[in-house]
Ligand code: SF4
């Protein structure tokens with residue numbers, strides 16, 4: 018069994034063609050701008066949307082931990098008592114409560130994603146495993162990838178690639194396309210903004226290129242972190258050495274995680290950040306073009 022937050026069907030941005038994307042829960046990095054903050058921790062979490070609460074009281078009756086109580090200003094949550102069991106969310110019909118993180122078997126995931134097999138075949142798509150971090154649940158990832166390949170489904174992973182290469186090698190034969198995040202080339206800045214050094218990431222990209230597997234490198238453009246020409250040019254120069262890089266993609270800042278931070282009660286350091294404008298994107302694209310020809314803006 019693995020822990021999954023969502024399965025997104027008909028995705029057009031997680032690899033070629035029409036895809037289903039399976040989001041694993043749990044990540045070894047702590048990127049300060051993460052737009053899927055519900056995938057950071059391995060365990061399930063309860064999301065609260067108090068503005069949707071009608072005060073019906075249904076959650077009070079079912080909470081086995083006493084974590085929901087009626088207060089002076091409406092229903093209150095005692096977070097320290099909550100085990101994220103999801104009983105309250107199951108009876109809350111107003112959408113004021115939801116749980117992220119469900120244990121799923123390979124069979125359950127296959128039942129869902131194989132419904133769209135015809136779309137994958139017609140569009141050149143398949144299934145992408147994302148997160149969170151795929152490699153943080155390596156045994157489950159291996160089991161799922163093997164099962165997908167046995168069904169003839171094309172596979173891709175979206176990964177921060179910050180794990181020992183021998184672990185990556187165990188999955189390699191079952192992955193058709195690697196989509197790797199490279200957030201910063203500067204090691205000190207990488208540590209500061211993600212919590213981890215990027216040395217392993219850079220070494221792994223070099224090792225992957227030697228295997229002949231195709232890969233895509235993506236950089237999320239984060240205002241004040243890496244949205245400058247010098248950093249993007251350094252990344253592009255590093256990438257210019259590789260034979261099996263399909264293309265380099267810069268992804269504009271995605272502010273859509275803001276409501277998730279609020280619902281989880283955690284601080285969002287990039288709450289006021291906004292996507293980059295056209296001129297800034299053109300400038301960064303130009304910096305990458307000095308070293309690379311295959312560039313995309315996403
Ligand atoms: S998730 Fe479970 S423990 Fe937490 S408030 Fe809801 S019912 Fe109670």
Ligand code: SF4
Pocket residue numbers: 069070071072073074075076077092105108109110111112113114
């Ligand atoms: S079940 Fe939902 S709507 Fe009803 S009191 Fe609880 S949170 Fe509010």
